Amino acid sequence: MLLFAVVILYTSSLLCDCYRLDDAVSGKRNYTYMDAVASILGGVNVKLCGIFQHVSLVGVAVGYTIAASISVMAIKRSNCLHEKGGGKECNMSSNPYMVGFGVIQVFLSQIPDFDQIWWLSIVAAIMSFTYSTIGLSLGIANVAETGKIKGSLRGISTGTTLTQTDKVWRNSQALGDIAFANSFSIVLIEIQDTIKSPPSEAKTMKKATTISIAVTTTFCILCGCTGNAALGDKSPGNLLTDLAFSDPFWLLDAANAAIAVHLVGAYQVFSQPIFAFMEKQALQRFPRSQILKKEFKVPLLPGFAPYNLSLLRLVSRTSYVVVTTLVSMLLPFFNDVVGIIGALGFWPLNVYFPVEMYIKQKKITKWSGRWVFMQILSMAxxxxxxxxxxxxxxxxxxxxxxSKPFHY
Incomplete structure (x- = not known):
C-alpha cells in the first residue's frame, strides 16, 4: 500500500504538470485527460488513452453499483439476523438494490457538469470518513475485547480449504484492489479543470492529491491491519458488508448507509467524463440536429429557477446508467471486478501516459538518469x-x- 501510494503521488504530480502546455500559469489548457494526451503525445496514443480511460470509468461505475447494493443489502440482512436470528428469509439478492441505485443515478446524472456537483463530492468525502472510522473502531474494539491478535504477517493460512495456488491468486487480486483504490488519476485532469487560479491549477492540485493520498493510505492500512488482527483467517472481503462484526448492529447499519451515500456521489464524479464524451460525439456527428441541441424549461419548486432539460442528456445518460446496472447484475463480484478494473487502468492511465507526457513536455534527455528511472518505474x-x-x-x-445471473 505504501509503495502504491508513493508511485501514485509521484505520477499524479507529473500529470498535474500536463494540464497546461509549456507554461504552468499561462499555457494552453488541456480540459480532459484525452486532450492532454492528444496535445503532447498525439497519434495512436489518443485512441489507446480513450479506450483505457473509458473502459476504466465504466468499470468503476459497475464496481460502485455492486458495492452500494451490497452495503444496502447488508443493512437489510443485519436487521433480519438481529430480529429473526437467521434462516432462509435472511438470504437475499442484491439485484433490487442495484436497480434502486440505478434509479437514483438516472436522476443525479441530469446534473449538467462537474462544476455543479461539488456539493455531492463533499457529502461523499464526509461519508467516507464516517464508515472508515467505524470500521477501524470495530477492529480495535474487537482486539481489545478478546485480547488476542489473530492475524499474522504471512496472511491467511493455507490448508484443506485454501491451497497455495489459491493464495497466489488472492495475493495477485489484492494488488488489483489496491491499484483500484489509487486510480483517481483517470479523472485528475477533468477535476483540475474546475480549479480557479491563482495559484496555478497544478500547484493546488498537487497539494490536494498529497493530502488525499496521505489520508486514504493511512485509513486503508489501519483498517486492513486492525481487521486482520481482529479476525485473522476469517477476514472477509469487506469488514462492514460481510457482517464480520455483528454488534452493535446499528453502528454497522450506519457505516453501510455511509458507504452507499458515498458511492452515490463517487459514481457521478467518475461518470462525468463519459457523459461529456458521449454528448460531444453526438453533437459532432449530427451538427445540424436541432433536437440534440434543444432544451426544455421544467418548472421546479416555487422560488427555484426552472431546470433546463436536454433530450440528449436525458437519453444518453439514462442509457449509460441502465447499461452499467445490467452489467453489475451480471457480474456481482465486487472484489473480482475491482481487481480487474484496477489492473487494467493502473499502468496505462496512472503511470505510462503521465510519464511519457512529462518526458516529452519537459524535454528530458533520453538515457539520462531521470529518463532511465522513469522507464524502470513504468516497466515495474x-x-x-x-x-x-x-x-x-x-x-x-x-x-x-x-454464479446465476439475475437470480433473485
Missing part, C-alpha cells in the same frame, strides 16, 4: 498490472462458474 508497474490482472480474472472466472 506494467509487471504489477499484469500480475494483478491475471489474479483478478482467475477469481472472476471461478466465481462465474458458481
Amino acid at each position: 508497474c506494467l509487471v504489477v498490472s499484469i500480475v494483478a490482472g491475471v489474479g483478478s480474472f482467475a477469481g472472476a472466472f471461478l466465481d462465474l462458474k458458481k
Whole structure:
C-alpha cells in the first residue's frame, strides 16, 4: 500500500504538470485527460488513452453499483439476523438494490457538469470518513475485547480449504484492489479543470492529491491491519458488508448507509467524463440536429429557477446508467471486478501516459538518469498490472462458474 501510494503521488504530480502546455500559469489548457494526451503525445496514443480511460470509468461505475447494493443489502440482512436470528428469509439478492441505485443515478446524472456537483463530492468525502472510522473502531474494539491478535504477517493460512495456488491468486487480486483504490488519476485532469487560479491549477492540485493520498493510505492500512488482527483467517472481503462484526448492529447499519451515500456521489464524479464524451460525439456527428441541441424549461419548486432539460442528456445518460446496472447484475463480484478494473487502468492511465507526457513536455534527455528511472518505474508497474490482472480474472472466472445471473 505504501509503495502504491508513493508511485501514485509521484505520477499524479507529473500529470498535474500536463494540464497546461509549456507554461504552468499561462499555457494552453488541456480540459480532459484525452486532450492532454492528444496535445503532447498525439497519434495512436489518443485512441489507446480513450479506450483505457473509458473502459476504466465504466468499470468503476459497475464496481460502485455492486458495492452500494451490497452495503444496502447488508443493512437489510443485519436487521433480519438481529430480529429473526437467521434462516432462509435472511438470504437475499442484491439485484433490487442495484436497480434502486440505478434509479437514483438516472436522476443525479441530469446534473449538467462537474462544476455543479461539488456539493455531492463533499457529502461523499464526509461519508467516507464516517464508515472508515467505524470500521477501524470495530477492529480495535474487537482486539481489545478478546485480547488476542489473530492475524499474522504471512496472511491467511493455507490448508484443506485454501491451497497455495489459491493464495497466489488472492495475493495477485489484492494488488488489483489496491491499484483500484489509487486510480483517481483517470479523472485528475477533468477535476483540475474546475480549479480557479491563482495559484496555478497544478500547484493546488498537487497539494490536494498529497493530502488525499496521505489520508486514504493511512485509513486503508489501519483498517486492513486492525481487521486482520481482529479476525485473522476469517477476514472477509469487506469488514462492514460481510457482517464480520455483528454488534452493535446499528453502528454497522450506519457505516453501510455511509458507504452507499458515498458511492452515490463517487459514481457521478467518475461518470462525468463519459457523459461529456458521449454528448460531444453526438453533437459532432449530427451538427445540424436541432433536437440534440434543444432544451426544455421544467418548472421546479416555487422560488427555484426552472431546470433546463436536454433530450440528449436525458437519453444518453439514462442509457449509460441502465447499461452499467445490467452489467453489475451480471457480474456481482465486487472484489473480482475491482481487481480487474484496477489492473487494467493502473499502468496505462496512472503511470505510462503521465510519464511519457512529462518526458516529452519537459524535454528530458533520453538515457539520462531521470529518463532511465522513469522507464524502470513504468516497466515495474506494467509487471504489477499484469500480475494483478491475471489474479483478478482467475477469481472472476471461478466465481462465474458458481454464479446465476439475475437470480433473485
